[in-house]
Amino acid sequence: MKKVSSVLSAAAAVVLSSTVNASLITLDSRSIDVAIDNTDFVSSWTNQTSAITHTDIDTFDLYRSGNNTINLMTIDFDMVSMGSWGFDLGLDAGYGAAFYLDNTLVSSRTDNLWWAYNWNNSDVMHVLDNTLTAGAHTLEIYWAENCCNGASSAKFTTDGINWQALSSENIAKAASVTEPATIALFSLGLVGLSLTRIKKKS
Structure with missing residues (x-):
């Protein structure tokens, strides 16, 4: 659960940092x-x-x-x-x-x-x-x-x-x-990618 939480935090950080213009x-x-x-x-x-x-x-x-x-x-x-x-x-x-x-x-x-x-x-x-x-x-x-x-x-x-x-x-x-929906979709995508990698390692 901690890994998922950290991924979500990272996702939000990536989105927010990419919006600085x-x-x-x-x-x-x-x-x-x-x-x-x-x-x-x-x-x-x-x-x-x-x-x-x-x-x-x-x-x-x-x-x-x-x-x-x-x-x-x-x-x-x-x-x-x-x-x-x-x-x-x-x-x-x-x-x-x-x-x-x-x-x-x-x-x-x-x-x-x-x-x-x-x-x-x-x-x-x-x-x-x-x-x-x-x-x-x-x-x-x-x-x-x-x-x-x-x-x-x-x-x-x-x-x-x-x-x-x-x-x-x-x-x-x-x-x-950024619209909340955009952040949510991006975060879910990163979570899915992270879980896939975790499964492969295990």
Whole structure:
């Protein structure tokens, strides 16, 4: 019985260690020198002629991108199993914002957004119930600000109840969660293999 227990522990350890994967948050900002079309942030971004400032960030929390800027935050990560994720964006975005998932526009706002550091504010952009399959995913968040450089933040949830800061560490951990059924099946397989070997030795 001790051997079976140790095999189960080893199986869980193997599964959990194999689910550790990295996520990367990058933030690109540039000055607005061409008029913003807030119905098409992708074109608005590429149409600018200003230099791009590139920053790798750990956490998007109270981040000031500057006056008269258009911004693109990109998040790359790998999902171990399917899940439903939601995002809340608290932005200072005078021209609005757009949220893309795997190159597809999921949600956009064209009004002047200022969340005033209050997650209950009507200017918070809610992007809920996004089904993410196992595999690689890319989130892209565009927003543009004329003034007055208020700090922006974002958070996410994987269960619709508990929210976490949008950070590389939190995303990597959430994306690494394996469904209990997957762990159970893997464990049973290892147990069966172990018992077969024990029988052969005896």
